[in-house]
Amino acid sequence: MRRRKRLEDSDYRALAEWRYALRRFLRSSEEITRKAGVSATQYQLLLFIRGSADGALGITELAERLQVRHHSAVGLVDRCERSGLVRRRRDSANRRRVLVQTTPRGAALLRRLATAHFETIERLGKAFVPPIPGPAARGQSGANPGGHSPESGRAGPVPG
Numbered sequence: 728m729r730r731r732k733r734l735e736d737s738d739y740r741a742l743a744e745w746r747y748a749l750r751r752f753l754r755s756s757e758e759i760t761r762k763a764g765v766s767a768t769q770y771q772l773l774l775f776i777r778g779s780a781d782g783a784l785g786i787t788e789l790a791e792r793l794q795v796r797h798h799s800a801v802g803l804v805d806r807c808e809r810s811g812l813v814r815r816r817r818d819s820a821n822r823r824r825v826l827v828q829t830t831p832r833g834a835a836l837l838r839r840l841a842t843a844h845f846e847t848i849e850r851l852g853k854a855f856v857p858p859i860p861g862p863a864a865r866g867q868s869g870a871n872p873g874g875h876s877p878e879s880g881r882a883g884p885v886p887g
Contacts, residue, residue: 734860741858748854755847763840768793769807773837776813776829783826785818812836 753767760770775792776784784792790800804827807813812833818824829837848855 738858738860744854745858748851752847752851752855756844759840759843763836765836768803769812770840772803772807773812773829773833774841776827777834777837783816783828785824785826789827807833
């Protein structure tokens with residue numbers, strides 16, 4: 728692992744601004760999903776399934792993506808299945824494996840939620856781009872290419 732040079736005050740400011748933007752995004756995400764009647768984790772499950780190459784994932788992959796234990800992923804899939812958002816099917820290549828895919832209802836909900844999330848990201852702008860520490864990231868002029876100055880992206884809380 729490469730050792731980093733000493734962090735400068737501007738690195739801490741950039742990281743603090745990015746964490747602030749991240750908190751605003753997460754709070755907005757919670758509001759978006761709550762208004763739609765699902766949890767943020769249910770939204771993430773739908774998103775990870777839709778974002779997969781085959782449009783279906785196994786429980787192990789879902790658990791990894793969600794950063795939860797296997798049994799927690801099973802419980803989440805059970806709840807989403809009861810709500811009509813996903814369905815299970817056998818993997819045609821490995822009949823022992825069960826895949827989870829979205830239903831038309833789940834796909835329609837995901838489209839609405841993802842659109843609202845992209846709108847939030849657009850409002851956050853450059854503040855949502857993670858900072859890169861050190862002089863190399865700031866370039867010769869001292870400007871951070873990620874746009875992380877105290878005035879960038881600080882329009883206050885993101886509306887839900």
